[in-house]
Amino acid sequence: MTARILDGVAIATEIRAEIAKEVSTLIAGGHRPPGLAVVIVGEDPASQVYVKSKGQACIEAGMHSETVRLPADSSEAQLLAVVDRLNADPVIDGFLVQLPLPKHIDSEKVLNRISPAKDVDGFHPVNVGKVLVGDPTAFKPATPYGCQQMLVRSGIETKGAHAVIVGRSNIVGKPMASLLIQDSRGGNATVTVCHSRSRDLPSLTRQGDILVVAIGRPNFITAPMVKPGAVVIDVGINRVIDPAHSKGYRIVGDVEFGAVSEVASAITPVPGGVGKMTIAMLLSNTLQAAKTGMSVGR
Ligand code: NDP
Numbered sequence: 001m002t003a004r005i006l007d008g009v010a011i012a013t014e015i016r017a018e019i020a021k022e023v024s025t026l027i028a029g030g031h032r033p034p035g036l037a038v039v040i041v042g043e044d045p046a047s048q049v050y051v052k053s054k055g056q057a058c059i060e061a062g063m064h065s066e067t068v069r070l071p072a073d074s075s076e077a078q079l080l081a082v083v084d085r086l087n088a089d090p091v092i093d094g095f096l097v098q099l100p101l102p103k104h105i106d107s108e109k110v111l112n113r114i115s116p117a118k119d120v121d122g123f124h125p126v127n128v129g130k131v132l133v134g135d136p137t138a139f140k141p142a143t144p145y146g147c148q149q150m151l152v153r154s155g156i157e158t159k160g161a162h163a164v165i166v167g168r169s170n171i172v173g174k175p176m177a178s179l180l181i182q183d184s185r186g187g188n189a190t191v192t193v194c195h196s197r198s199r200d201l202p203s204l205t206r207q208g209d210i211l212v213v214a215i216g217r218p219n220f221i222t223a224p225m226v227k228p229g230a231v232v233i234d235v236g237i238n239r240v241i242d243p244a245h246s247k248g249y250r251i252v253g254d255v256e257f258g259a260v261s262e263v264a265s266a267i268t269p270v271p272g273g274v275g276k277m278t279i280a281m282l283l284s285n286t287l288q289a290a291k292t293g294m295s296v297g298r
Helices: 008-028 045-060 076-088 107-113 125-133 142-153 173-180 201-205 257-261 274-295
Strands: 035-041 064-070 094-097 162-166 190-194 210-213 231-234 238-241 249-252
Touching (some): 035 045, 035 076, 064 076, 094 274, 125 173, 142 231, 162 173, 162 201, 173 210, 190 201
Parallel strands (some): 035 064, 035 094, 162 190, 210 231
């Protein structure tokens, strides 16, 4: 069997076009453009790339974009003051603080200071809880939300499927489980969550009709770990040294793509899979924040 490729570029482009259309309708109706701000502390190169992409995507969707750059030695109090300002800024519907933060800053304290109504990353405990209880006003964290949308828009039935998730981080594994167990479209799966202490991991992953992998280990999931005909969603983004590549490295996922493609029925590539969905879903959350704001007269 050769797996069907679930094309994150195509699905994300479709979602972004839908968002841009809705934004232009809002603006034509006299509303100001939805506004997204991104706060970055320090010079981490990967974070700089992500932040730039988020800003560009925002502008392409017709939204207002703001990037707040703080030096790496900024104090926690300075960052919290920026969060407070954005919480009160009437042209900003949603914002996020790019992680990871420098070690001297308490990330949890910063994330908890973001107003849940503007928390488009969905990391505030209020939104974490809302996602878990299936509250439709929740902001769903962009990466697992993107994985779910890939399944839904590819016509893959989650209802009744056994979804096995490898990884239990707060930003991917746990919220992925929250989304897949809901009694709603793209949910109703039976969910198993695995982690580094799980006993006999291959026996668990082989049970997955849907296998979502988010561990950050290049090519970790091999073909014998995958149930024949499974749908494989590879969230991993790993740099591996490759002298043959102009940059000296290339990006691979957590799944051994070539061999697993021969066993699975569908698979997401890396790059070109889940990574492309994350920004699309962040824009979707920003649009949701703007519409909610309008409905309460903000
Ligand atoms: P974390 O490091 O926060 O979590 C990794 C998880 O994997 C942990 O729960 C850990 O278990 C588990 N794990 C690690 N090794 C093993 C193992 N050998 N067997 C079983 N479980 C294991 O990572 P993230 O969730 O933040 O990210 C995971 C990957 O996804 C990374 O490659 C990251 O770059 C990528 N990513 C991609 C995004 C995108 O937009 N596409 C967005 C976010 C992340 P334990 O808890 O027991 O330590």
